[in-house]
Amino acid sequence: MNLRKLIFTNNACYKAGRTIIPKGIMVHSTGANNPNLRRYVGPDDGLLGKNQYNNHWNQDKPGGRQVCVHAFIGKLADGSIATYQTLPWNHRGWHCASGSKGSGNDTHISIEICEDALTDVSYFKAVYKEATELCAYLCKEYKLDPAVDGVIIGHFEGHKRGIASNHADPGHWFPKHGKSMDTFRSDVQKLLADSGLPKPETPTSTPNEEAIWNHLTGKGLNAFAVAGIMGNLYAESGLKPTNLQNSYEKSLGYTDAGYTAAVDNGSYTNFVKDRAGYGLAQWTFWSRKQALLDFAKAAGKSIGDMTMQLDFLWKELQAYKAVMSTLKSATSVKQASDAVLTGYEKPADQGDTAKRKRAGYSQGYYDKYVKTVTSTPKKHYCIQVGAFSVKANAEAFLAKVKASGFTDAFIKYSE
Numbered sequence: 333m334n335l336r337k338l339i340f341t342n343n344a345c346y347k348a349g350r351t352i353i354p355k356g357i358m359v360h361s362t363g364a365n366n367p368n369l370r371r372y373v374g375p376d377d378g379l380l381g382k383n384q385y386n387n388h389w390n391q392d393k394p395g396g397r398q399v400c401v402h403a404f405i406g407k408l409a410d411g412s413i414a415t416y417q418t419l420p421w422n423h424r425g426w427h428c429a430s431g432s433k434g435s436g437n438d439t440h441i442s443i444e445i446c447e448d449a450l451t452d453v454s455y456f457k458a459v460y461k462e463a464t465e466l467c468a469y470l471c472k473e474y475k476l477d478p479a480v481d482g483v484i485i486g487h488f489e490g491h492k493r494g495i496a497s498n499h500a501d502p503g504h505w506f507p508k509h510g511k512s513m514d515t516f517r518s519d520v521q522k523l524l525a526d527s528g529l530p531k532p533e534t535p536t537s538t539p540n541e542e543a544i545w546n547h548l549t550g551k552g553l554n555a556f557a558v559a560g561i562m563g564n565l566y567a568e569s570g571l572k573p574t575n576l577q578n579s580y581e582k583s584l585g586y587t588d589a590g591y592t593a594a595v596d597n598g599s600y601t602n603f604v605k606d607r608a609g610y611g612l613a614q615w616t617f618w619s620r621k622q623a624l625l626d627f628a629k630a631a632g633k634s635i636g637d638m639t640m641q642l643d644f645l646w647k648e649l650q651a652y653k654a655v656m657s658t659l660k661s662a663t664s665v666k667q668a669s670d671a672v673l674t675g676y677e678k679p680a681d682q683g684d685t686a687k688r689k690r691a692g693y694s695q696g697y698y699d700k701y702v703k704t705v706t707s708t709p710k711k712h713y714c715i716q717v718g719a720f721s722v723k724a725n726a727e728a729f730l731a732k733v734k735a736s737g738f739t740d741a742f743i744k745y746s747e
């Protein structure tokens with residue numbers, strides 16, 4: 333990060349002199365094709381270069397508007413990237429609504445990334461990286477946790493949360509380069525990983541995880557969604573389909589295996605109404621346990637059968653429309669994990685710590701299965717023999733090749 337300072341002391345916002353306790357960071361982008369810092373930050377300090385129109389924001393009301401942000405990221409005169417802090421970080425900015433309106437101004441530090449024509453890959457990479465580093469720095473300064481919902485948000489997300497005006501930035505830009513606010517947050521988290529914040533817990537290996545990964549992947553879900561489901565199932569049951577909720581083992585007098593066998597052979601008859609969580613998703617409520625039991629019976633499977641439970645879970649999920657729609661279009665592990673937690677599993681504790689914990693498990697599965705799957709591409713060594721002008725000769729030659737063991741040999745026709 334190349335952090336410099338030029339406080340906008342002439343701006344009416346600075347002169348208003350109000351302070352905040354920073355609760356988060358709002359990321360903006362300028363919405364105009366001009367990557368040069370000097371367009372917004374001035375006067376020239378020898379690095380910025382001269383703004384010949386003198387229309388930078390270090391004036392009472394830039395362009396007649398009541399606007400001011402805490403930092404700009406863009407190009408110096410020599411083309412290198414820098415961050416300029418333009419307000420004290422705990423000053424109340426005017427960034428997400430005009431003047432005094434917009435409650436995001438009361439809580440969030442604002443950073444504004446200078447847009448270019450939105451197509452330059454190397455410029456985007458550089459300012460995106462600079463912005464993640466600035467956010468990691470601010471998170472440390474103000475003890476902010478980027479994994480907590482609402483701490484680091486884009487302007488467009490601020491609008492969705494009802495704390496900012498209706499702007500699209502930077503959501504119209506990041507996806508053009510394969511990024512999103514979700515990737516941004518997780519990149520900031522990575523930067524902070526070694527700086528004192530608790531590291532996310534990862535799941536310990538369990539015998540069923542690969543089969544569950546493959547089963548759910550087979551349903552057509554992407555890796556973020558599959559990981560998000562699995563992190564939650566791990567938190568519920570440790571991915572053990574015969575898991576009887578621990579607190580009920582004593583009161584019911586059963587082990588996992590004993591309970592499962594007793595339900596299967598009919599000697600235990602209170603499965604539906606005993607209020608004990610059971611199985612991969614720790615199904616607890618009577619109507620869901622009834623449905624699970626009916627499903628197992630119809631399939632002729634044990635109540636503890638893993639594949640049966642996964643199929644049941646899949647069937648259940650179809651009724652959770654919002655969760656399914658998030659899963660089908662998931663763009664991050666955290667997004668999928670949070671959706672399953674708050675929309676499907678709905679445990680008593682849905683707070684940030686629970687979210688963080690489950691997202692950590694989910695990320696563990698993602699890292700384990702996506703990386704091992706994608707990092708070993710198959711190599712092919714192709715041999716092309718030549719061309720025959722008579723089709724019958726080509727076929728005769730192919731027959732010889734195949735006879736010698738090259739089962740993949742084929743003829744490419746061009747007639």
Ligand SMILES: [Zn+2]
Pocket residue numbers: 359360361427487499501
């Ligand atoms: Zn904005």
